[in-house]
Amino acid sequence: MDRLGEFLRSSVPSITEGQGLQFNSQLVELALKLLFTYGTIYLGYLYLARRREAPVKFDVPLPPELRPDWEAKGWDDVKGEDKKILEGQVQGKWNPQRILSYCPADGRILGADAGGIPLATPESVDRAIQAAKRAQIEWGQTTFAQRRRVLKTMLKYILEHQDDIVTTCCLDSGKTKVDASFGEILVTAEKLKWTIDHGEKALTPEKRPTNFLMMYKKNTVRYEPLGVVAACVSWNYPFHNLISPVISALFAGNAIVVKPSEHTAWSATFFTDIIRGALESCGHSRDLVQCVVCLPQVADVLTSHPDISQLTFIGSRPVAHKVCESAAKALIPVTVELGGKDPFVVLDDPTTVRNLQSIASILMRGVFQSAGQNCIGVERVIALPGVYDKIIEIVTPRIKALRLGSILLDSKLDPRDPSYKPTTPDVGAMISPANFDRLESLIEDAVRQGARLICGGKRYAHPKYPHGHYFTPTLLVDVTPSMQIAQVELFAPVLV
Numbered sequence: 001m002d003r004l005g006e007f008l009r010s011s012v013p014s015i016t017e018g019q020g021l022q023f024n025s026q027l028v029e030l031a032l033k034l035l036f037t038y039g040t041i042y043l044g045y046l047y048l049a050r051r052r053e054a055p056v057k058f059d060v061p062l063p064p065e066l067r068p069d070w071e072a073k074g075w076d077d078v079k080g081e082d083k084k085i086l087e088g089q090v091q092g093k094w095n096p097q098r099i100l101s102y103c104p105a106d107g108r109i110l111g112a113d114a115g116g117i118p119l120a121t122p123e124s125v126d127r128a129i130q131a132a133k134r135a136q137i138e139w140g141q142t143t144f145a146q147r148r149r150v151l152k153t154m155l156k157y158i159l160e161h162q163d164d165i166v167t168t169c170c171l172d173s174g175k176t177k178v179d180a181s182f183g184e185i186l187v188t189a190e191k192l193k194w195t196i197d198h199g200e201k202a203l204t205p206e207k208r209p210t211n212f213l214m215m216y217k218k219n220t221v222r223y224e225p226l227g228v229v230a231a232c233v234s235w236n237y238p239f240h241n242l243i244s245p246v247i248s249a250l251f252a253g254n255a256i257v258v259k260p261s262e263h264t265a266w267s268a269t270f271f272t273d274i275i276r277g278a279l280e281s282c283g284h285s286r287d288l289v290q291c292v293v294c295l296p297q298v299a300d301v302l303t304s305h306p307d308i309s310q311l312t313f314i315g316s317r318p319v320a321h322k323v324c325e326s327a328a329k330a331l332i333p334v335t336v337e338l339g340g341k342d343p344f345v346v347l348d349d350p351t352t353v354r355n356l357q358s359i360a361s362i363l364m365r366g367v368f369q370s371a372g373q374n375c376i377g378v379e380r381v382i383a384l385p386g387v388y389d390k391i392i393e394i395v396t397p398r399i400k401a402l403r404l405g406s407i408l409l410d411s412k413l414d415p416r417d418p419s420y421k422p423t424t425p426d427v428g429a430m431i432s433p434a435n436f437d438r439l440e441s442l443i444e445d446a447v448r449q450g451a452r453l454i455c456g457g458k459r460y461a462h463p464k465y466p467h468g469h470y471f472t473p474t475l476l477v478d479v480t481p482s483m484q485i486a487q488v489e490l491f492a493p494v495l496v
Helices: 002-053 080-090 122-139 144-160 162-173 177-202 238-251 262-281 296-303 317-328 350-354 356-372 385-400 433-448
Strands: 206-208 219-221 228-232 255-259 289-291 310-314 334-337 343-346 380-383 452-455 474-477
Touching: 002 144, 122 228, 122 255, 122 289, 122 296, 144 162, 144 177, 144 238, 144 262, 162 177, 162 238, 162 262, 177 238, 177 356, 228 238, 228 296, 238 255, 238 262, 238 289, 255 296, 262 289, 296 317, 310 317, 317 334, 343 356, 350 356, 350 385, 356 385, 380 385, 385 452, 385 474, 433 452, 433 474
Parallel strands: 228 255, 228 310, 255 289, 310 334, 343 380
Antiparallel strands: 206 219, 452 474
């Protein structure tokens, strides 16, 4: 009996242990099955979510000016009333009915086949606002996923058609292709990418702390669409400045009315079609984005309209005062992006001295990108005594070597032609010659007060493009803070 008891006692743990092992293996098997099932469901969800947000392919008719067989009309080909309109535009006197756009780099007429760009009337501005208002009602109810899909569709089109967009910017503003690639495509693509990746998080409801007396309540900040917003944008970045406010407006659930500059009205119509094409291809109304080309007196209808909930303005300080005054009539909140007299400070510490060549390259880009027509460009250089002369020594030959012009006409020539001598310009044209008298006067006044003009300082008659608007890259040194040129924004290819 003792032996039997010992056997039974020794057998019980063995039996229990075996049952435990069997039970554990069943648990593992069940866990693996659940993991596989829920993992498959989750992966399927991610796949469907990506499909719902996948960009849609669409096409937009290209302007005739982008076709290889475009037969352009030059400035000298324009006669009669059209000639008067062009000459008036150069002097800042705009025809009240239509605009004749032209390339500031070479004088070729843009949109000539359509007879120019018709200008909006107060009635057509109001119709555009009402159309946007109706479209926004449904758009304001869309999900972030639906809005992301529109932005992804826009981004895909921009990246696949960047050469067309760059060429359009160059034709309408006179800038070089390098400047357009950096300032138009790269920056716009990055803003789209940021909004796609982080826009929903930025608009997610946020909790706010409460106090002891209100402990029974919860505080939450929720972001609601404003309705219809508006943007009056400048000409120096025709693509980026137009599309940038559109990105934020659409993602926040708003409709938007954009008023581009008269100088870049031709490209604005094409760029608006791109945005509308993205909306329509994703199943949304094209009326969400409106483009109104109008003169200042008609723009007052837009900036003071009671159905506009918020206004963005990109431009000069004097015009900003007028826009804000107009918006105040309807108590419209205004965001202004203006220029300035941005300083570039060069220290004389050992690290800076060792890297002066690289610093000079950054300085050159900051001053001469887009022919200096850059609201965040370098407007004045403040160099400490230890590096002052060295900086001048480095940049002088670089500035003198800068080439003015446009590659657009060269790109249409036959490389097999013996006379084919393409040149890659470093600095493009200015938007108009309206600023030339002021620039020359400021430079002459500074020289009279003791500044030294190393190079440039005057307008440039380009031998290849007689109707182009060019200003010679300028280096002006020994400028003092009391001089007028050190105090006002130049918006030109001038290093002071």
